[in-house]
Each structure stands twice: as C-alpha cells, then as structure tokens.
Amino acid sequence: MSFVSLGFLAFLAVLIALYYVIPGKCQWMLLLAGSIFFYAFTGWRPLVFITVTALSTYAAGILIGRVNAAGNAWLKDNAGSLDRETKKAYKAGIKRRTRAVMVICLVLNLGILAVIKYTDFGISIVNGIFGTQIGYFRFILPLGISFYIFQSMGYIIDVYRGKYAPERNFARFSLFVSFFPQLLQGPISRFDELSKTLYGPHRFRYETVARGAWRVLWGYFKKMIVADRMITAVTALSGDTAAYTGVFVPVLVLFYAIQLYADFTGGIDITIGIAQMLGIDVAENFDRPFFSLNIAEYWRRWHITMGTWFRDYIFYPLSVSPGMMKISKWSREKLGQAVGKRIPVYLSTIIVWFATGLWHGAAWNFIVWGLLNCVVIVISQELSPLYTRFHGRFAFSNTKGYNVFQMFRTFWLMGFIRVLDVYRDVPATFRQVGTMFTTPNWGRLFDGSLLGLGLGIHDYAVIAAGCAAMLTVSILQNRRPVRDRLMAMPVAARYVMFAAAVLLIFVFGAYGIGYDAGQFIYTRF
Amino acid sequence: MDKLLEILKELHSDVDYENCTTLIDDKILDSFDIISIITEVSSEFDVQIPAGEIIPENFNSAASLWALIGRLMDE
Numbered sequence: 001m002s003f004v005s006l007g008f009l010a011f012l013a014v015l016i017a018l019y020y021v022i023p024g025k026c027q028w029m030l031l032l033a034g035s036i037f038f039y040a041f042t043g044w045r046p047l048v049f050i051t052v053t054a055l056s057t058y059a060a061g062i063l064i065g066r067v068n069a070a071g072n073a074w075l076k077d078n079a080g081s082l083d084r085e086t087k088k089a090y091k092a093g094i095k096r097r098t099r100a101v102m103v104i105c106l107v108l109n110l111g112i113l114a115v116i117k118y119t120d121f122g123i124s125i126v127n128g129i130f131g132t133q134i135g136y137f138r139f140i141l142p143l144g145i146s147f148y149i150f151q152s153m154g155y156i157i158d159v160y161r162g163k164y165a166p167e168r169n170f171a172r173f174s175l176f177v178s179f180f181p182q183l184l185q186g187p188i189s190r191f192d193e194l195s196k197t198l199y200g201p202h203r204f205r206y207e208t209v210a211r212g213a214w215r216v217l218w219g220y221f222k223k224m225i226v227a228d229r230m231i232t233a234v235t236a237l238s239g240d241t242a243a244y245t246g247v248f249v250p251v252l253v254l255f256y257a258i259q260l261y262a263d264f265t266g267g268i269d270i271t272i273g274i275a276q277m278l279g280i281d282v283a284e285n286f287d288r289p290f291f292s293l294n295i296a297e298y299w300r301r302w303h304i305t306m307g308t309w310f311r312d313y314i315f316y317p318l319s320v321s322p323g324m325m326k327i328s329k330w331s332r333e334k335l336g337q338a339v340g341k342r343i344p345v346y347l348s349t350i351i352v353w354f355a356t357g358l359w360h361g362a363a364w365n366f367i368v369w370g371l372l373n374c375v376v377i378v379i380s381q382e383l384s385p386l387y388t389r390f391h392g393r394f395a396f397s398n399t400k401g402y403n404v405f406q407m408f409r410t411f412w413l414m415g416f417i418r419v420l421d422v423y424r425d426v427p428a429t430f431r432q433v434g435t436m437f438t439t440p441n442w443g444r445l446f447d448g449s450l451l452g453l454g455l456g457i458h459d460y461a462v463i464a465a466g467c468a469a470m471l472t473v474s475i476l477q478n479r480r481p482v483r484d485r486l487m488a489m490p491v492a493a494r495y496v497m498f499a500a501a502v503l504l505i506f507v508f509g510a511y512g513i514g515y516d517a518g519q520f521i522y523t524r525f
Numbered sequence: 526m527d528k529l530l531e532i533l534k535e536l537h538s539d540v541d542y543e544n545c546t547t548l549i550d551d552k553i554l555d556s557f558d559i560i561s562i563i564t565e566v567s568s569e570f571d572v573q574i575p576a577g578e579i580i581p582e583n584f585n586s587a588a589s590l591w592a593l594i595g596r597l598m599d600e
Binding site: 088091161162163296300311312315316317319320322325328329332341344345348349381 | 552555556557559560561563564565567568573574575576577579600
C-alpha cells in the first residue's frame with residue numbers, strides 16, 4: 001500500500017480514529033495489527049521474511065539477556081570468594097557467549113539480505129570474469145527489507161553492548177520492527193528512542209495531531225507537486241544518453257537533486273507526521289542538507305539515521321577492533337606517526353563507504369558512488385589544516401557570501417556524484433560528464449529542448465514555485481519552526497490554510513496516467 | 526590526565542579541554558577525531574576502548590574521557 005493512494009489515506013483515517021477511541025493500553029496492539037495489514041499488501045512472502053527477522057532478533061535478545069542475568073547473579077552470589085582475575089575471566093566468558101548469539105543473529109539476517117539482494121550481482125561478476133553463463137535467480141526484494149533488518153541489527157548490537165535490556169514481549173518487539181509509517185524507507189530508528197513513545201498510552205491532543213497533519217501535508221506537497229512532476233524529465237534525460245549530452249548533464253544533476261530531495265524528505269515528512277499524529281516521536285532524518293558547507297557536513301545532515309547507523313555499528317567497531325589496532329601499531333612503526341595514525345581511520349572509512357554504496361543497491365554504480373564520497377571526504381580531511389589557514393588569513397572566507405559559495409559547491413559536487421544513481425552505469429556516467437567539456441552545446445538550453453522532456457512551461461512554473469516554497473520553509477525553519485508559526489495563527493485562519501494546502505496538492509499534484517506516484521525512490525533500496 | 530590533554534591538544538589546539546563539556550554535542554570532535562583519540566589512548570595507556578563505549582557521555586569532556594580510561598583500566 002503506497003503512501004500516495006486513496007486506499008492508504010482511508011486506512012490511516014480509520015486507524016487514527018480507532019487509535020484514540022480504544023483504551024490506551026491497547027493502542028500499540030492496534031498499531032501492530034495495522035502494520036501487519038499495511039505490509040500484507042506487499043504479499044505473503046515479505047511477511048514471512050519480516051517475521052523471520054523479528055523472531056530471530058527477539059530470540060537472540062532474550063538469550064543474551066538470560067546469559068547476562070545468570071552470569072551477573074553468579075558473580076553476585078560468589079563476590080566474596082572470587083579474586084579479580086577469576087572475575088575478569090568469568091566476565092570474558094559471558095561476553096564470548098553473548099557475542100556468539102549476536103553473531104549468529106547478524107549472520108542469519110544479513111545473510112538473508114545478502115542472498116536476496118546481492119546473489120545476482122555476484123553471479124554477474126562471476127559471469128563477467130570467467131565467461132560463464134550461470135543463470136540469475138531474480139529474487140524479488142521484499143519492500144523495506146534493508147531498513148527493518150538494519151533497525152533490528154542495531155537493536156541486537158545494542159542489547160549485546162548492554163545499552164538497554166531486551167524487550168520481553170514478542171508482539172511489542174514486532175511492532176518496533178514493523179511500525180508501518182517507517183517500514184518502507186526509514187528512518188532507521190533506535191529501540192531506546194522509539195520505544196519511549198511507541199507503546200503509549202496516548203490521549204488525543206488536538207495540537208499534536210494538527211502538527212502531525214501539517215507535516216504530512218508538507219510531505220505530500222513535496223512528493224506530489226515537485227518530486228513526481230520531475231520524474232518524466234529525469235527519466236528522459238538519463239534514458240537517452242545519446243541525445244542529452246553536454247549542457248543537459250548539469251540539468252539532469254539539478255533536476256535529480258530536486259526530485260530526490262523532494263521525494264525522500266517528503267516521504268520522511270509523511271512518516272514523521274503520521275507518527276506524530278499518533279503521539280509517537282520518530283527520529284529526524286534530515287537537517288536542511290543542501291545548506292551544508294562541505295560533504296562531511298552534508299552526510300551529517302542527509303539520511304542522518306543511516307549515517308549514524310553505519311558510524312555506530314560499522315565504522316566505530318571496525319576502527320577500534322584489535323585487528324585495526326594492530327594495523328595501526330604496525331603502520332606507525334613502519335610509516336611514521338603522521339601516516340600511521342591515519343591508516344585505521346581511512347581504512348575503516350573506505351570499508352564503510354563501500355558498504356554504504358552496496359546498501360543502496362547491488363550494482364557497480366552504487367559502489368563507485370560510495371567510494372567517490374569517501375575520496376572527497378578523505379581529501380577534505382587531509383586539506384582541513386589548509387582550510388583553517390585559509391580562513392585565518394582571508395577575511396572574506398568568513399562572510400555569508402563565501403558560505404553561500406560553499407553551499408553551492410557542495411550541492412553541485414554531491415549532485416555530480418549522485419548522478420551515478422540515475423545513469424545506473426559507471427562508464428556511461430563518466431562519458432556523459434565528459435561531454436560537458438567536449439560538446440557542451442550551451443545553446444540547446446534555449447532552443448526548446450527542455451520543453452521536449454515531458455514537461456510544459458506550466459510544469460516548470462509549478463516546480464519552480466515548489467522549490468521556492470521548500471527553500472523559504474528551510475530558511476524560516478532556521479529561525480523558528482514553521483509549524484509553531486502556523487499554530488500561533490487564529491483557528492479559522494489555520495483551517496483555511498490547511499484546506500487551501502490540500503486543494504493545492506489536488507490541483508497541482510502530479511498523479512494519474514504517466515506518473516508513477518506510488519513509488520518512493522528510497523523504497524527500492 | 527596531562528598526557529590525555531596533550532593528546533587532545535594535538536588534535537585541536539584551540540579548544541579549552543579543561544572546561545569544555547560539550548565536545549561531542551557541539552560537534553567539536555568528529556568521528557575521525559574520536560578514532561584518533563582512541564588509537565592514541567590505546568597506545569599510551571594500554572587500554573582498549575570498545576565501540577560500545579563510544580557515546581557522547583564518555584567523550585563530551587576530557588574529564589569524562591579520563592574517567593572512562595580509569596574505569597577500563599580497573600576492569
């Protein structure tokens with residue numbers, strides 16, 4: 001069931017109405033039933049997969065909890081008779097056992113993800129290298145599998161680390177894994193944060209529901225008025241690489257940046273808004289990323305929950321692992337302090353960005369996309385002393401104008417890396433970017449070609465107005481949350497504005513034949 | 526503690542580590558810095574900081590980091 005469908009809106013209306021009528025202690029059960037109903041629309045096979053993840057992660061959590069509890073009780077009972085070394089050895093034994101449980105859970109779930117998502121990619125590599133003709137399995141990827149498996153694996157690692165106690169109720173845990181607003185494209189929540197509000201009880205509060213509804217509406221605005229209207233142009237520009245070279249490449253970079261931003265942030269606005277209407281706080285996934293001054297900052301502000309997931313569960317463990325510490329020691333001895341201390345950080349960075357690329361899709365374009373991000377981040381890191389000196393020496397580099405230049409630079413740099421996602425072919429992407437210099441054809445910008453992309457003048461006008469609205473909201477948001485301003489208005493004015501916004505989406509939203517409004521870009525990851 | 530301050534100063538000499546308690550919250554230290562600190566600490570104090578201990582509460586100030594090192598050395 002897509003967010004952008006009347007069926008979903010009807011489902012949501014019934015669910016919210018029931019949610020505030022039934023007793024508070026039953027609200028989370030309704031959410032679980034609603035989540036299963038919602039996900040069942042994708043078919044019975046995805047339901048089997050998500051059940052396996054929920055069941056295995058829940059069981060592993062319980063087992064880790066039991067081993068820890070039994071170990072701690074034994075240590076307490078024998079505290080007086082044990083020396084320090086014995087206690088240390090016993091604790092290490094407990095850690096080994098709980099680690100084994102966690103590793104089995106990780107291997108099972110990430111193994112499922114790997115088999116379904118990456119088998120055909122592996123086969124294509126083998127076929128390419130050895131000239132074999134191994135057939136493809138063409139598994140159908142269950143929607144949202146990358147998101148709910150990562151969320152569940154974050155949970156089991158946290159339980160292993162002792163960050164919180166495992167959830168004892170399987171139904172409650174299943175809701176954490178399958179909570180429908182965030183099931184298909186995140187955010188990737190943490191159990192300790194989401195569980196604070198997920199299980200209620202929640203009393204109906206007009207302001208909370210209204211604020212959530214505004215956020216949902218804003219998400220639909222971005223998705224239907226801007227992102228979906230942009231689809232035809234992005235498809236045309238990336239599909240016909242022979243016709244759309246030179247100047248059309250930066251046009252595609254710009255169009256895709258707008259489409260992806262409106263699509264992904266719009267989807268997350270809908271997710272967070274729905275959760276808020278239910279009284280539930282879901283983690284923010286964006287912090288006005290196009291205002292970033294450099295790529296490292298961009299990645300702290302774009303798809304935040306994915307970035308922090310990779311940081312906390314891959315980058316940190318890898319960087320401080322005994323193996324990496326040995327590499328660090330070796331490289332310091334052999335290569336000197338300056339180079340040696342960079343080795344573990346950069347090695348981990350490369351691995352994390354390789355994994356981030358692979359997470360986005362089983363294809364070379366995603367891997368190269370990840371590694372290009374890595375290269376830019378590492379170069380920026382190496383040049384940071386130079387930047388510091390530069391900012392210290394030249395006063396103009398600390399002005400707002402220079403900040404705008406940095407944002408502009410980051411936007412285009414990220415855009416050109418991101419375009420690998422739409423061409424979906426590494427050599428073709430580099431060829432296309434190369435044509436900007438060999439055959440720029442600037443004149444084609446003004447010969448009417450842009451009107452041959454499936455968008456008319458009125459479409460461009462609507463998109464431009466949509467972009468202006470998104471930019472205005474982002475700037476205003478920096479000073480005072482826009483919804484605070486809305487909620488401070490008289491009630492009648494609020495209702496009129498809400499109705500006008502709904503009407504705006506119905507009139508200017510892109511839907512119907514020719515638009516694939518059902519698909520959010522990030523659901524395919 | 527002096528040795529730890531020396532390690533921290535080497536990363537960002539302009540930070541007042543004696544008084545700052547928001548090294549992570551205010552994004553003064555990033556993930557690269559944290560790994561550099563852990564690598565240095567590991568080599569200087571012969572203590573391993575596990576990934577689970579990399580949380581803002583342990584890295585927000587030199588004092589909290591020093592307390593973490595002490596706790597891990599005691600274990």
